[in-house]
Amino acid sequence: MTRSQKEKMLAGEMYNAADPEIQAELLLTGAWLKRYNDTLGDTAERWNALLLERLGAVGLGAVIRPPFHCDYGFNIRIGAWVYINYNCVILDVAAVTIGDGTAIGPAVQIYTADHPHDPEQRQAGLQLGRPVSIGRHAWIGGGAIILPGVTIGDHAVIGAGSVVTRDVPAGSTAMGNPARVKAGGRLPKS
Template sequence: MTTEREKMLAGELYLASDPELVQARASARDLLRQYNQTSQAELSQRAEILKQLLGAVGEQAWIEPPFYCDYGSNLFLGRGVYLNFNCTVLDCNTVHIGDNAKFGPSVQIYTAYHPVDVAARLAGPELAAPIRIGQNSWIGGGVIVCPGVTIGDNTTIGAGSVVTKDIPANVVAVGNPCRVLRSLDS
């Protein structure tokens, strides 16, 4: 038997109202409330909460509160990752952020999406697609990364960009929709 959680992570239509998923989101929100209420003096408490909340937290990874996510357990941070204030990760599918990736404030990562067909959307099930952000990337403030996107290693995404399609490694990309501006290989 396939659970709604398994369907969600497989990129299939699933019901977010499933009791297991509702409970998982409630648990994440409790941990997020605790995390977001800590003070700068409670660094060890923050690190412990992130270990409980996230799928993986690499050494020296850090998230500035406030921070928001759906499940937490589907978010995997590499070593030295830094997420600035007010980042939101809808981790209904996996989000892998490579070593030394840096995010500006208010970055939004959305794995969740809904059917385009109105009847299917009104029926209730939704979808989610994984996101991968390469190592050593810089994601500027206010960037939105859409479902199913991969951003390559060493890439810079300009502030305010909306990333709707994969962006290769070693480039600077900007805009809405985000497009490659120049290569960093030269």
């Protein structure tokens, strides 16, 4: 049986982004984002009710401050007491998992969308996604960019403006472009 382009996307395989089913999902998410982003002055309870309509999972007490932008929403799973500040962009063609108690600063960008290296495949509209995982109680500084396929461990700290191109171990502090684990970058245990 032939799988749909959406099924290929969800499996992390090459898929055609111009597929009508995928385009329809983008339109649905666009309409949802308009409603969500129009709630800027509302309460966290109102935000949470709307998040539950579109995101894959939303933990107790989680907050995403509008404006917020994503591709689909259903590939995003955020844990309990996660705080995501203004202007976050999550390109979620693959799974994005954010662990309990994580804080994400303003204007952070999380990308799972990737493109083939072959220009003919790109010209044909083919794309793929690689999941991003952020552990529990991590702290992502404002303006950081997290690239496809990255895992950030529990209790890790990412400096503001950093570009995270590879995995960051649990308890580490990473910063810069590209982000590097700071020498002695383990956080003291409290």
